[in-house]
Amino acid sequence: MAKNVNDLIKSLPASRQRKIEKRASVLIAEEMTLQELRRARTMTQVNMAKTLGVAQKQISEIEKRTDMHISTLRRSIEAMGGTLLLIAEFPDRKPVVLAGISSLDV
Numbered sequence: 001m002a003k004n005v006n007d008l009i010k011s012l013p014a015s016r017q018r019k020i021e022k023r024a025s026v027l028i029a030e031e032m033t034l035q036e037l038r039r040a041r042t043m044t045q046v047n048m049a050k051t052l053g054v055a056q057k058q059i060s061e062i063e064k065r066t067d068m069h070i071s072t073l074r075r076s077i078e079a080m081g082g083t084l085l086l087i088a089e090f091p092d093r094k095p096v097v098l099a100g101i102s103s104l105d106v
Contacts, residue, residue: 024040033063034062034063034073034076035063037077037080038059038063038076038080041080041081043079043080045059045060045063048076048079048080051079052075052076052079062076070084070086070101085097086098086101
């Protein structure tokens with residue numbers, strides 16, 4: 001009978017599991033779509049929709065967009081337990097974290 005990857009990983013020694021988790025974190029950090037990020041966080045569209053108080057269909061539509069409001073992206077990231085940071089990179093200086101854009105300043 002076929003096993004899924006999670007079962008295989010759980011059967012490995014703890015040290016090997018930690019190495020796999022560390023490598024997975026590096027790969028996840030490199031570049032992902034919003035959908036891939038949600039899946040990597042082991043969330044379904046239904047879970048995400050409940051967290052955001054919207055219909056599952058809206059999550060599907062958000063994940064298909066190539067352009068969206070920063071506030072929509074921020075809420076999506078926060079629903080996954082993360083924090084959105086916007087970073088400007090220039091060839092002649094260190095990266096700059098943009099303040100007051102990715103959060104609501106009330």
